[in-house]
Amino acid sequence: MVLLGNWQLDRYHGRTEINERIDAGQRMAPVPLRDALATPPGGPGSLGPAPAEEKTWTKATATGRYDASNVILVRGRSVERRVGFEVLTPLVLADGTAVLVNRGWIPPAPGGDATAQPAVPATPSGEVTVAGRVRTGEEGAGAVTRRDGRLESRRIDLPRLARELPYPVHGGYLLLDEQTPTADPAFVAVPVGHANNWQNLGYVVQWWIFAVMSLFGYGWAARREARRRSGALGEASADRAAEPATPGPA
Known part of the structure; x- marks a missing residue:
C-alpha cells in the first residue's frame, strides 16, 4: 500500500x-518554431523528432503557406458535448518542411450524423503567420483515408499522417492560438484541459x-x-x- x-x-x-x-x-511570448521543434532531417513523407517533454505546450510561431490540397479532418472530437471534427492543415515553411496546424473544431454537416463531412472554411491563400502551443501526436489512428479530396483520421497520428504528405513533417503539431490573417470565426477553439x-x-x-x-x-x-x-x-x-x-x- x-x-x-x-x-x-x-x-x-x-x-x-x-x-x-x-x-x-x-x-x-511565442518563440520561433525551430526553438521548440527540431527540423525534420528526412525526405517527403518523413517525420521529424518528437518535441522534448519540456517543450510541449511551448507557444511557438511560424510563417508559411497553408497546403489546401491536404487538409486533414480528425473525426469524433467533442467540444461542449458536441461531436465534430478538428481541422489540421499543413503549413509549408520556407525550407520546404511543414508543420501541422490544428486550426480548430467545426460541427458535422447539418442533417447528417457525426461522420457527415463538414463544410470546411476556406484556407487562407498567401503567406500566413501562426502562433500556437506545441503538442505531441496521438496513437491508435487506424487507417488514414482520403474522402472528397481531404484526409480523414480518428487520431492525430503524426507518423501515419506524414506518410500521406509530400514533404517532411515536424514531429509535433501546433494548437492554434493566433493567426495572421485572422482565422475564420466558424472555427471553435479546441479547449485545453488540465490534468x-x-x-x-x-x-x-x-x-x-x-x-x-x-x-x-x-x-x-x-x-x-x-x-x-x-x-x-x-x-x-x-x-x-x-x-x-x-x-x-x-
Whole structure:
C-alpha cells in the first residue's frame, strides 16, 4: 500500500508539471518554431523528432503557406458535448518542411450524423503567420483515408499522417492560438484541459491511510489474540491447581 501511494505521488508530480507547462504556455511570448521543434532531417513523407517533454505546450510561431490540397479532418472530437471534427492543415515553411496546424473544431454537416463531412472554411491563400502551443501526436489512428479530396483520421497520428504528405513533417503539431490573417470565426477553439492531479493526491492519502489502518488493525488483533491465549493458559493452570491429588498405592 505504501508503494501504491508512492506511485500515485509520482503521478501527481508528473501531472502537476504538465499543468504548469500548460499555464506557462498560455502566458509566454511565442518563440520561433525551430526553438521548440527540431527540423525534420528526412525526405517527403518523413517525420521529424518528437518535441522534448519540456517543450510541449511551448507557444511557438511560424510563417508559411497553408497546403489546401491536404487538409486533414480528425473525426469524433467533442467540444461542449458536441461531436465534430478538428481541422489540421499543413503549413509549408520556407525550407520546404511543414508543420501541422490544428486550426480548430467545426460541427458535422447539418442533417447528417457525426461522420457527415463538414463544410470546411476556406484556407487562407498567401503567406500566413501562426502562433500556437506545441503538442505531441496521438496513437491508435487506424487507417488514414482520403474522402472528397481531404484526409480523414480518428487520431492525430503524426507518423501515419506524414506518410500521406509530400514533404517532411515536424514531429509535433501546433494548437492554434493566433493567426495572421485572422482565422475564420466558424472555427471553435479546441479547449485545453488540465490534468486532474488532485485525484492522484487523493489516492496517495487513501493508500497511506489504508497502510496505517492495516498496521493498527494487525497490532490490535495480535494484542487481542495474546490476551486470549494468556487467559486460556491462566484458566488451565487454575484448573490443574484445583484438581484433588490422586492417592498413591497403599
